[in-house]
Amino acid sequence: MTTELEKSEINSSVSIAHVRLDEQGEWHIHPLVDHLQDVAAMAGGFAQSFGAEDWAFLVGLWHDLGKYRPAFQGYIRKKSGYDTEAHIEGGKGRVDHSTTGASHACEQLGPQGRILAYLIAGHHAGLPDWNGPHSSLFQRLDQAQAKDWLREVLSHNPPGAILYATRPKSRPPGGALHCWIRLLFSCLVDADFLDTEAFMEPAKTKQRGMEETGVSVMLERFDAHMAEKTALAEDTPVNRIRSEVLAQCRAKAQEQPGLFSLTVPTGGGKTLSSLAFALEHAKQHNKRRIIYAIPYTSIIEQTAEIFRGIFGESVIEHHSNLDPDQETAKSRLATENWDAPLIVTTNVQLFESLFAARTSQCRKLHNLVNSVVVLDEAQLLPTEFLEPILSVIRDLSTHYGVSFVLSTATQPAFKPRQGFGWKFDGLDKVREIIDEPAALYCNLHRVEVILPNDFKAPEDWPAVAEKISQHRQVLVIVNRRGDARELAKLLPQAVHLSANLCGEHRSSLIHDIKLRLKEDSELCVVSTQLIEAGVDVDFPVVFRAFAGLDSIAQAAGRCNREGKLPTGLGQVFIFNPPKCSPVGLLRKGEATAKELLDDGTMAVLTPDLFERYFTLYYSKVNSLDKQGILDLLTRDQSTCRIQFRTAAEKFKLIDDLAQQSVIVRYGESEKWLVMLKRQGPERWLMRKLQRYTVSIPKSLFQKLLATDEVAEIYPGIYAQNVDGLYDKRRFGFIGGEGTNPLDLIF
Numbered sequence: 001m002t003t004e005l006e007k008s009e010i011n012s013s014v015s016i017a018h019v020r021l022d023e024q025g026e027w028h029i030h031p032l033v034d035h036l037q038d039v040a041a042m043a044g045g046f047a048q049s050f051g052a053e054d055w056a057f058l059v060g061l062w063h064d065l066g067k068y069r070p071a072f073q074g075y076i077r078k079k080s081g082y083d084t085e086a087h088i089e090g091g092k093g094r095v096d097h098s099t100t101g102a103s104h105a106c107e108q109l110g111p112q113g114r115i116l117a118y119l120i121a122g123h124h125a126g127l128p129d130w131n132g133p134h135s136s137l138f139q140r141l142d143q144a145q146a147k148d149w150l151r152e153v154l155s156h157n158p159p160g161a162i163l164y165a166t167r168p169k170s171r172p173p174g175g176a177l178h179c180w181i182r183l184l185f186s187c188l189v190d191a192d193f194l195d196t197e198a199f200m201e202p203a204k205t206k207q208r209g210m211e212e213t214g215v216s217v218m219l220e221r222f223d224a225h226m227a228e229k230t231a232l233a234e235d236t237p238v239n240r241i242r243s244e245v246l247a248q249c250r251a252k253a254q255e256q257p258g259l260f261s262l263t264v265p266t267g268g269g270k271t272l273s274s275l276a277f278a279l280e281h282a283k284q285h286n287k288r289r290i291i292y293a294i295p296y297t298s299i300i301e302q303t304a305e306i307f308r309g310i311f312g313e314s315v316i317e318h319h320s321n322l323d324p325d326q327e328t329a330k331s332r333l334a335t336e337n338w339d340a341p342l343i344v345t346t347n348v349q350l351f352e353s354l355f356a357a358r359t360s361q362c363r364k365l366h367n368l369v370n371s372v373v374v375l376d377e378a379q380l381l382p383t384e385f386l387e388p389i390l391s392v393i394r395d396l397s398t399h400y401g402v403s404f405v406l407s408t409a410t411q412p413a414f415k416p417r418q419g420f421g422w423k424f425d426g427l428d429k430v431r432e433i434i435d436e437p438a439a440l441y442c443n444l445h446r447v448e449v450i451l452p453n454d455f456k457a458p459e460d461w462p463a464v465a466e467k468i469s470q471h472r473q474v475l476v477i478v479n480r481r482g483d484a485r486e487l488a489k490l491l492p493q494a495v496h497l498s499a500n501l502c503g504e505h506r507s508s509l510i511h512d513i514k515l516r517l518k519e520d521s522e523l524c525v526v527s528t529q530l531i532e533a534g535v536d537v538d539f540p541v542v543f544r545a546f547a548g549l550d551s552i553a554q555a556a557g558r559c560n561r562e563g564k565l566p567t568g569l570g571q572v573f574i575f576n577p578p579k580c581s582p583v584g585l586l587r588k589g590e591a592t593a594k595e596l597l598d599d600g601t602m603a604v605l606t607p608d609l610f611e612r613y614f615t616l617y618y619s620k621v622n623s624l625d626k627q628g629i630l631d632l633l634t635r636d637q638s639t640c641r642i643q644f645r646t647a648a649e650k651f652k653l654i655d656d657l658a659q660q661s662v663i664v665r666y667g668e669s670e671k672w673l674v675m676l677k678r679q680g681p682e683r684w685l686m687r688k689l690q691r692y693t694v695s696i697p698k699s700l701f702q703k704l705l706a707t708d709e710v711a712e713i714y715p716g717i718y719a720q721n722v723d724g725l726y727d728k729r730r731f732g733f734i735g736g737e738g739t740n741p742l743d744l745i746f
Contacts, residue, residue, distance in 0.1 A: 042191035066097030127644035186365035242269035253280030266557020413614035497527035501732035548589025
């Protein structure tokens with residue numbers, strides 16, 4: 001238990017970790033020895049889940065040794081608690097207190113000490129590189145030695161039990177050292193945050209902790225929900241197949257933890273069936289939590305809403321588009337370290353955290369250990385980062401008790417293989433949950449895919465529009481934002497969907513689309529591929545611009561989804577647009593699909609063809625580790641010289657440097673903008689405004705900024721500054737219309 005001392009004792013010989021002023025105006029200090037011991041105990045407890053409690057305990061004891069330096073003690077006494085962040089180094093007048101502990105770790109443990117040195121040196125600023133121009137552990141250790149900071153600490157007489165604690169006896173598991181170090185880092189920084197918060201903000205600490213809902217209770221709630229859902233469902237062939245998929249997921253959940261695939265056609269009930277597997281598997285094997293990772297924020301809300309309807313506050317959403325009205329004080333705190341039984345998040349949040357250096361991103365990682373992770377739409381794992389992503393999946397599954405479920409209608413070809421001068425490690429021993437996927441696809445055959453007669457002959461937009469206009473209810477999916485806008489202009493009644501619309505605008509339109517389909521109204525929707533993955537709509541006819549085979553399959557999943565058409569099969573027309581897919585991965589996907597289908601293949605939507613497609617597609621990609629992430633993290637693993645910071649900077653699934661977010665005038669955005677100007681970017685307010693942003697190319701952004709059509713309303717935050725830049729009725733962001741920069745995908 002932390003000791004609190006009155007202000008009269010601040011100038012005593014007690015070494016201080018933190019100082020605070022309570023509501024009654026009384027001062028309290030947090031003794032450093034208490035902080036070190038409490039963080040050590042908490043970090044060690046976190047690391048028990050992967051057998052590294054001795055390492056985590058020791059790094060907790062040593063992480064703030066530098067605070068024994070007279071320079072730091074003089075600084076914090078001078079501040080006397082007026083600066084609640086006095087313990088954080090790097091600002092004006094602040095004292096480096098982390099490098100000393102790193103130096104002590106190397107002195108005590110020799111080469112093994114480098115492991116703890118990364119953690120201690122980075123517990124505020126983030127994991128450093130071993131050697132680099134901006135973040136160098138090697139240089140910091142040299143500096144500490146040259147300035148003899150450790151001697152200063154020793155002169156302050158820290159307890160010997162802290163300085164000379166027993167060295168760790170456990171060894172890192174097999175696999176990548178960087179993964180193990182990052183998990184230890186997570187244990188340290190979460191423990192440090194929590195212990196500091198308990199002293200500095202005790203009221204906040206009391207808000208932590210979700211309702212006591214274990215996996216068994218969640219499974220009972222799920223079973224009750226599914227029983228009610230089944231009782232109300234129509235007895236249709238599609239619903240009977242969904243019930244069989246659910247039953248197989250429950251049965252296979254009893255198998256030993258590891259890697260699983262769930263291969264089910266779109267509309268086959270993957271979302272709830274994969275959740276059933278995760279819950280049953282977690283209960284059977286004492287897994288701590290379930291993480292459900294989804295590729296796009298445009299569909300994550302739909303999934304989270306379904307889950308929340310079953311489990312209430314046990315579900316935590318963690319993504320950039322979250323409406324703050326959906327948050328509670330507890331759920332906001334739970335997103336910091338994923339201390340909740342069910343997390344719904346994005347691929348970006350999950351995998352960028354697993355390769356991160358920043359404390360805020362790494363803090364939650366220890367809560368991944370001994371969990372179940374469902375990767376929804378697994379085929380959308382980013383191709384150019386595929387090798388590092390699959391490597392961390394292998395490590396977490398093999399050494400940290402994580403079971404993964406690769407859930408998709410178009411299962412990617414992740415089997416290990418090698419050829420002439422190349423090798424793909426992939427994922428080995430992946431067990432399929434569905435007994436006969438090919439038979440399931442045959443039984444769920446609800447659409448006819450009609451390919452163009454000539455794969456090389458493009459059609460102009462007026463000709464495509466004429467074909468579309470012959471259908472009463474039709475969905476059209478194209479490859480570019482510009483294509484969606486151009487085609488929609490030729491179809492005056494069409495609803496337009498693309499990422500040129502802000503999230504609030506898109507959500508409103510999708511809600512209206514679903515309502516009009518339910519009412520059986522006439523409807524034409526022209527969309528980019530944002531509608532393909534997981535947006536639950538059901539059209540009798542779909543037109544799809546030629547693209548990769550996975551995109552064609554996803555488009556088909558929006559057609560005759562419930563199998564209720566009186567004519568039997570829905571129709572999916574594939575057409576050649578005036579321009580082929582954008583240069584890069586999308587064009588390679590299109591070329592691969594044409595190469596496979598040009599041989600007269602009739603069965604377009606089969607697991608066998610998907611495997612052939614992805615095998616060929618991956619062979620065409622220049623690199624499955626474009627940024628060289630694995631080399632940065634593993635090249636000098638034997639000497640523990642790891643480039644954490646550089647790898648984290650390069651592992652960006654969304655290229656922030658190429659895009660700029662702009663807040664547009666739509667709905668209630670102007671009300672929130674006024675509040676932003678008045679009180680600054682509070683977290684809840686920025687979450688509100690996130691719903692009204694559009695990402696545009698940096699080149700276009702610079703032009704609009706120069707003409708004052710976009711203005712900086714707060715440092716680093718930009719908003720629409722003139723009327724006419726955003727079409728609230730139909731097309732969304734139209735600045736720069738007719739120019740190439742807006743000719744983007746999605």
